Amino acid sequence: MIRDKFDAIVVGAGPSGNAAAYTMAKEGLKVLQLERGEYPGSKNVQGAILYADALEKIIPDFREDAPLERHVIEQRLWTMDDTSYVGMHYRSDDFNEEKPNRYTIIRAQFDRWFSGKVREAGAVLLCETTVTELLRDPQGRVIGVRTDRDGGTAFADVVILGEGVNGLVGQRSGLRPELKPDTVALAVKEMHFLPREVIESRFNLAGNEGVVIEAMGTITDGMTGTGFIYTNQESISIGIGCIVSDFAESGRTPYGLLEAFKRHPSVRPLLEGSECKEYAAHLIPEGGYNAMPELFGDGWIVVGDAGQFVNAVHREGSNLAMTTGRVAGETVVWLKRRREMATKANLAEYQRRLEETFVMKDLRKYRRIPDFLHRNKHIFGVYPKLLSAAAQTWFRVDGVDKRAKEKQIFQSFRSGRTLPGLIGDALKLARSWR
Amino acid sequence: MHIVVCMKQVPDSAQIRVHPVTNTIMRQGVPTIINPYDLFALEEALHLRDRLGGEVTVLTMGPPMAEESLRKALTFGADRAVLLTDRAFAGSDTLATSFALAAALNKIGQEFGEPPIVFTGKQTIDGDTAQVGPGIAKRLGLNQLTYVARIADLDPAAGTITVERRAEGGLQVLQTRLPVLITMLEGVNEIRRGSLDDAYRAARAQVVRWSAADAGITELARCGLKGSPTIVKKVFAPQGRAEKVRQVPTADRSADELAVDVIAAIFRTQPPLEDDLLRFAAGQ
Numbered sequence: 001m002i003r004d005k006f007d008a009i010v011v012g013a014g015p016s017g018n019a020a021a022y023t024m025a026k027e028g029l030k031v032l033q034l035e036r037g038e039y040p041g042s043k044n045v046q047g048a049i050l051y052a053d054a055l056e057k058i059i060p061d062f063r064e065d066a067p068l069e070r071h072v073i074e075q076r077l078w079t080m081d082d083t084s085y086v087g088m089h090y091r092s093d094d095f096n097e098e099k100p101n102r103y104t105i106i107r108a109q110f111d112r113w114f115s116g117k118v119r120e121a122g123a124v125l126l127c128e129t130t131v132t133e134l135l136r137d138p139q140g141r142v143i144g145v146r147t148d149r150d151g152g153t154a155f156a157d158v159v160i161l162g163e164g165v166n167g168l169v170g171q172r173s174g175l176r177p178e179l180k181p182d183t184v185a186l187a188v189k190e191m192h193f194l195p196r197e198v199i200e201s202r203f204n205l206a207g208n209e210g211v212v213i214e215a216m217g218t219i220t221d222g223m224t225g226t227g228f229i230y231t232n233q234e235s236i237s238i239g240i241g242c243i244v245s246d247f248a249e250s251g252r253t254p255y256g257l258l259e260a261f262k263r264h265p266s267v268r269p270l271l272e273g274s275e276c277k278e279y280a281a282h283l284i285p286e287g288g289y290n291a292m293p294e295l296f297g298d299g300w301i302v303v304g305d306a307g308q309f310v311n312a313v314h315r316e317g318s319n320l321a322m323t324t325g326r327v328a329g330e331t332v333v334w335l336k337r338r339r340e341m342a343t344k345a346n347l348a349e350y351q352r353r354l355e356e357t358f359v360m361k362d363l364r365k366y367r368r369i370p371d372f373l374h375r376n377k378h379i380f381g382v383y384p385k386l387l388s389a390a391a392q393t394w395f396r397v398d399g400v401d402k403r404a405k406e407k408q409i410f411q412s413f414r415s416g417r418t419l420p421g422l423i424g425d426a427l428k429l430a431r432s433w434r
Numbered sequence: 435m436h437i438v439v440c441m442k443q444v445p446d447s448a449q450i451r452v453h454p455v456t457n458t459i460m461r462q463g464v465p466t467i468i469n470p471y472d473l474f475a476l477e478e479a480l481h482l483r484d485r486l487g488g489e490v491t492v493l494t495m496g497p498p499m500a501e502e503s504l505r506k507a508l509t510f511g512a513d514r515a516v517l518l519t520d521r522a523f524a525g526s527d528t529l530a531t532s533f534a535l536a537a538a539l540n541k542i543g544q545e546f547g548e549p550p551i552v553f554t555g556k557q558t559i560d561g562d563t564a565q566v567g568p569g570i571a572k573r574l575g576l577n578q579l580t581y582v583a584r585i586a587d588l589d590p591a592a593g594t595i596t597v598e599r600r601a602e603g604g605l606q607v608l609q610t611r612l613p614v615l616i617t618m619l620e621g622v623n624e625i626r627r628g629s630l631d632d633a634y635r636a637a638r639a640q641v642v643r644w645s646a647a648d649a650g651i652t653e654l655a656r657c658g659l660k661g662s663p664t665i666v667k668k669v670f671a672p673q674g675r676a677e678k679v680r681q682v683p684t685a686d687r688s689a690d691e692l693a694v695d696v697i698a699a700i701f702r703t704q705p706p707l708e709d710d711l712l713r714f715a716a717g718q
């Protein structure tokens with residue numbers, strides 16, 4: 001048992017746990033952080049795009065020494081069928097700004113850097129230490145944690161759970177139900193190394209500029225999911241993920257999908273000659289607002305993926321993790337200043353504060369989307385094919401007159417997905433988007 | 435009893451690569467670990483401390499980032515860590531390293547109590563010389579016990595120690611007087627996990643940092659590159675074998691036919707082998 005008592009114990013050293021620990025330690029609170037990995041980031045997987053805004057609100061001058069790969073100047077959205085893609089690309093020199101908005105990062109390095117800041121701020125981090133359960137007093141208030149080390153208990157006024165998507169501690173302690181297979185995606189990812197110059201010429205980049213590609217379509221073989229390709233300085237991250245229950249139903253394997261994605265004629269040339277040096281798999285909570293567990297209680301708060309704080313449509317997770325971690329930390333500091341206990345009633349302030357941020361606003365706005373995608377899987381198969389066929393009809397010059405081509409395209413949409421189907425999809429999508 | 439364990443931070447050889455052009459080891463970005471052989475020494479030291487009382491000090495010479503490995507050793511349960519770090523030590527071979535470590539051990543003796551036992555690992559995984567331990571023993575006049583598999587008996591009052599030493603062709607049982615330098619064999623114990631208290635203490639511990647001057651070293655000419663007569667003239671990677679896997683089709687072949695196919699395939703790649711075998715058969 002650690003005899004010192006802490007103001008807060010933080011479980012996990014991912015973006016959410018680090019944001020919480022940093023925020024509290026910086027304000028002089030006595031913080032103990034526990035991480036099961038060998039070092040922060042050793043267990044963590046992300047694409048990875050870092051959204052500057054969320055981190056700026058915690059460490060304003062992070063650009064000075066954070067390990068950033070490339071700032072994103074071009075976003076490509078691809079709708080793919082087996083041989084083609086229809087793309088929407090947005091590239092702007094405006095993104096070459098003094099303080100760029102999005103960066104690609106490598107999580108193992110980034111998390112280590114972030115953790116360094118947390119420790120500089122005064123938190124004590126213990127790695128290779130897994131929290132096994134929450135400790136409660138006879139009234140049921142959470143008063144500390146038990147770890148897998150000998151003499152493994154530690155006590156605090158409040159425990160912040162930033163333990164990631166699996167959330168085993170919270171689950172085992174009855175704070176939340178088990179994850180449901182239709183609310184989590186399983187993503188696999190590889191890092192492919194290539195010389196800088198090759199990446200820059202292949203993706204039309206200069207210096208530290210970067211491109212990110214998000215892809216949907218037949219690459220997920222009818223399942224709800226997406227693929228991605230991100231440029232780092234000397235490597236390319238490529239990955240694909242689908243909802244777990246879809247994998248179970250289809251019997252497809254994640255690595256099988258990734259292999260097929262890599263072999264796609266539009267993707268293969270981008271990876272040509274690269275050396276794959278890393279393979280990772282991880283879950284992403286994609287159930288959104290409706291899948292959110294309870295976020296706080298007597299002596300505990302949940303932050304990040306453990307609270308399902310992911311906006312799957314926009315592929316945002318780490319920024320929600322950092323924001324929820326920061327707000328949780330600020331709430332605890334606020335209570336401490338007022339000399340108030342971390343009771344359930346007092347910690348409700350956490351949720352009140354979150355409601356004011358983009359986190360709750362966005363998750364609420366998209367609350368119907370997971371269900372919509374779940375019920376309308378044809379979106380991932382039918383439309384990409386139709387779109388690609390339409391583009392091909394339109395661009396191929398073959399003696400057919402343009403009016404006839406228009407008709408052909410319209411016909412193909414109608415036979416592919418009937419008129420009511422088309423209109424229905426549009427309406428449903430619009431309704432869930434609102 | 436005060437026990438000192440000398441250890442080294444090394445690149446994790448499982449993740450190391452050799453530069454294809456210069457043949458040098460690419461250390462950049464390669465994670466570092468405690469030299470795995472040193473962990474057997476550390477566990478043995480911790481075990482003795484638990485039995486007999488006293489303290490375990492871990493000592494390393496290395497760049498400032500070697501502090502990470504020392505902290506890890508504290509997490510396992512060591513009581514104190516000393517980092518010997520100075521630009522003057524850069525480029526040390528085993529002679530210069532044992533010189534610097536011997537000086538630091540003297541200083542440790544003065545500051546924290548004379549250690550009757552100094553441990554090192556059998557060798558390092560990056561240098562593989564196994565010279566530093568014996569070098570230290572010689573310089574400090576310690577009886578040296580290398581490749582120790584087991585400490586059979588230790589009597590601090592009488593100042594004697596009995597160990598089992600793995601030697602070619604068998605096991606030697608050796609007895610000698612303290613103080614000693616022991617290099618531990620691998621596989622003889624398993625490093626412990628360290629309690630939550632150990633981890634907490636390690637995270638907050640102040641690692642003692644000594645420069646050459648702090649360790650009382652005045653003869654800088656015997657340190658680092660200057661004090662290292664060993665010169666690496668050339669580094670080269672062994673030639674990779676061009677042939678990898680050869681497949682012999684099995685469809686529609688009997689076992690006998692297959693055996694002949696396989697032998698033929700081997701002879702095709704190794705003609706001298708066939709000659710040898712023929713000559714051998716003829717000789718019979």
Ligand SMILES: Cc1cc2nc3c(=O)[nH]c(=O)nc-3n(C[C@H](O)[C@H](O)[C@H](O)COP(=O)(O)OP(=O)(O)OC[C@H]3O[C@@H](n4cnc5c(N)ncnc54)[C@H](O)[C@@H]3O)c2cc1C
Nearest residue numbers: 012014015016036046047049131164282304305317318321
């Ligand atoms: C393939 C993929 C791509 C992604 N791409 C992006 C992207 O581009 N941009 C983006 O913003 N988000 C992305 N995400 C989402 C993002 O990675 C997560 O939202 C984010 O990492 C959540 O942070 P967290 O701190 O809540 O959890 P995590 O990062 O998972 O950290 C949890 C930490 O807790 C530790 N831990 C768990 N249990 C215990 C325990 N019992 N005791 C001690 N420690 C424990 C873990 O080891 C881990 O370090 C992606 C996710 C995946 C899988």
